[in-house]
Amino acid sequence: MNKIVIVGANHAGTAAANTIMGNYKDAKVTIFDANSNISFLGCGMALWIGEQIAGAEGLFYSNKEKLEAQGAVVHMEAPVESIDFDKKIVYATLKDGSKVEESYDKIILATGSMPIIPDIPGRDLENVQKVKLYQHADEVIQKLKTEDIKDVVVVGAGYIGVELAEAFERHGKNVTLIDIADTCLPAYYDEEFTELMKQNLKDHGIKLAFGEKVLELKGDTKVKEVVTDKGTHKADMVVLSIGFRPNNELGKDKLELFRNGAYVVNKNQETSIKDVYAIGDCATVYDNSIQDTNYIALATNAVRSGIVAAHNAGGTALESAGVQGSNGICIYDLKMVSTGLTLAKAKSLGIDALATDYDDLQKPEFIESENPSVKIRIVYDKNTRVIIGAQMASTYDMSMGIHMFSLAIQEKVTIDKLALTDIFFLPHFNKPYNYITMAAISAK
Ligand SMILES: Cc1cc2nc3c(=O)[nH]c(=O)nc-3n(C[C@H](O)[C@H](O)[C@H](O)COP(=O)(O)OP(=O)(O)OC[C@H]3O[C@@H](n4cnc5c(N)ncnc54)[C@H](O)[C@@H]3O)c2cc1C
Numbered sequence: 124m125n126k127i128v129i130v131g132a133n134h135a136g137t138a139a140a141n142t143i144m145g146n147y148k149d150a151k152v153t154i155f156d157a158n159s160n161i162s163f164l165g166c167g168m169a170l171w172i173g174e175q176i177a178g179a180e181g182l183f184y185s186n187k188e189k190l191e192a193q194g195a196v197v198h199m200e201a202p203v204e205s206i207d208f209d210k211k212i213v214y215a216t217l218k219d220g221s222k223v224e225e226s227y228d229k230i231i232l233a234t235g236s237m238p239i240i241p242d243i244p245g246r247d248l249e250n251v252q253k254v255k256l257y258q259h260a261d262e263v264i265q266k267l268k269t270e271d272i273k274d275v276v277v278v279g280a281g282y283i284g285v286e287l288a289e290a291f292e293r294h295g296k297n298v299t300l301i302d303i304a305d306t307c308l309p310a311y312y313d314e315e316f317t318e319l320m321k322q323n324l325k326d327h328g329i330k331l332a333f334g335e336k337v338l339e340l341k342g343d344t345k346v347k348e349v350v351t352d353k354g355t356h357k358a359d360m361v362v363l364s365i366g367f368r369p370n371n372e373l374g375k376d377k378l379e380l381f382r383n384g385a386y387v388v389n390k391n392q393e394t395s396i397k398d399v400y401a402i403g404d405c406a407t408v409y410d411n412s413i414q415d416t417n418y419i420a421l422a423t424n425a426v427r428s429g430i431v432a433a434h435n436a437g438g439t440a441l442e443s444a445g446v447q448g449s450n451g452i453c454i455y456d457l458k459m460v461s462t463g464l465t466l467a468k469a470k471s472l473g474i475d476a477l478a479t480d481y482d483d484l485q486k487p488e489f490i491e492s493e494n495p496s497v498k499i500r501i502v503y504d505k506n507t508r509v510i511i512g513a514q515m516a517s518t519y520d521m522s523m524g525i526h527m528f529s530l531a532i533q534e535k536v537t538i539d540k541l542a543l544t545d546i547f548f549l550p551h552f553n554k555p556y557n558y559i560t561m562a563a564i565s566a567k
């Protein structure tokens with residue numbers, strides 16, 4: 124018998140548990156999760172808050188009963204307090220308050236992340252909200268129903284902030300979106316693309332306060348205003364979305380850590396201690412675009428790393444293919460997808476990078492139905508000519524196109540090889556001289 128303990132059962136932990144139980148009949152899986160729910164899709168939070176979906180029911184795909192039906196022992200509302208990595212014992216408190224000790228042969232840490240809370244005065248005022256868990260979103264929604272909440276300030280214009288700004292505006296609130304950077308989504312897109320998103324947000328009445336540093340949140344018991352280095356913004360609710368920090372409490376004194384505190388893992392998801400694996404938002408990833416270890420918190424990475432760790436813990440050596448940080452966003456009707464490095468990021472890393480751009484209609488000019496234009500940028504290494512990033516934007520759903528670039532980065536495809544890649548043509552879908560081929564052909 125192979126006793127495997129999984130700590131944390133959201134996306135990463137659930138993927139690991141499902142993979143182990145589906146493939147390794149000799150494994151006995153015991154799961155501890157501090158929360159009362161499993162598998163909450165945070166990505167649906169903005170749709171729920173913005174009332175684009177009826178409720179949160181569809182935002183869960185697993186639960187204690189489903190995992191138990193496959194043979195796992197599942198303890199919910201049962202935080203693991205500590206782990207003795209030498210004796211291989213987990214110490215946890217169960218829902219009824221009793222303490223348990225669970226021994227293991229292998230352990231998978233899937234404790235995820237929590238939002239970074241800036242160290243500023245007023246951060247504990249009422250209506251200053253975190254947004255990560257189902258409970259956080261539920262609390263925000265209950266508060267939005269009251270007449271008291273008219274002005275909402277979102278701090279951080281990354282993925283969560285931009286999505287929630289739309290959601291609050293759809294809810295009829297006055298929304299201000301603040302970022303310390305002078306644009307939105309700076310980690311994922313170059314300026315030519317972030318300008319499109321900026322305009323999109325402005326067109327929908329969202330007040331942008333970019334290039335502002337938040338100094339203080341003011342109020343009595345409840346938050347009333349956000350003070351920045353450039354001015355003051357009225358706020359009945361403040362949402363903090365300035366990134367995640369990994370939950371590393373259980374292993375931070377024993378395991379090797381990355382610069383942000385994530386557990387450093389190899390391509391087999393092994394930490395610096397034998398038989399201890401880490402997956403999802405509490406662990407590093409191997410980033411093919413920089414060919415080095417990195418931290419990229421995404422549900423997709425959580426699921427894949429869970430599968431990889433499960434096979435290794437189950438007895439089959441399996442390496443991750445690495446990741447490119449592929450991601451997408453849809454705000455009102457504007458869709459943007461990207462993978463790998465932006466040109467700005469590549470340059471900041473000292474990579475001698477170039478970009479090739481192209482703008483064109485999705486389909487031939489003679490098409491009489493919907494035919495939006497698409498903007499594409501491909502980033503490549505000037506010396507090796509290997510593709511290291513790509514970005515696309517359109518009101519057309521061109522999102523599937525980015526997966527090819529993700530694979531291209533993973534497999535180190537050159538821009539010249541892409542120029543001659545077989546890309547089909549049918550007027551219902553695209554043009555014979557399509558924008559991917561044209562961008563690649565026109566690369567310097
Ligand atoms: C609003 C929002 C939108 C998002 N949208 C997207 C998206 O569109 N696409 C995308 O790819 N990603 C998205 N993400 C990111 C994605 O949700 C995370 O990357 C993902 O949740 C990581 O999964 P995880 O299982 O590693 O960690 P988590 O989801 O953080 O789960 C960790 C689990 O561990 C448990 N735990 C922690 N400590 C202990 C302990 N000591 N004992 C027991 N249990 C413990 C927690 O209770 C929790 O259930 C979004 C996130 C948010 C908040």
Ligand SMILES: NC(=O)C1=CN([C@@H]2O[C@H](COP(=O)(O)OP(=O)(O)OC[C@H]3O[C@@H](n4cnc5c(N)ncnc54)[C@H](O)[C@@H]3O)[C@@H](O)[C@H]2O)C=CC1
Pocket residue numbers: 166241278279280281282283284286301302303304307308309310335336337364365366367419420421450451452
């Ligand atoms: N569609 C998707 O794939 C989604 C992915 N996610 C993931 O969840 C994780 C967390 O998301 P976010 O919290 O949005 O992080 P993020 O890293 O995407 O964005 C954080 C933003 O906060 C800004 N910032 C940092 N410090 C600040 C400060 N002190 N004051 C003001 N602004 C500050 C940054 O400039 C950045 O724009 C990310 O890894 C993200 O990729 C989240 C939502 C959707």
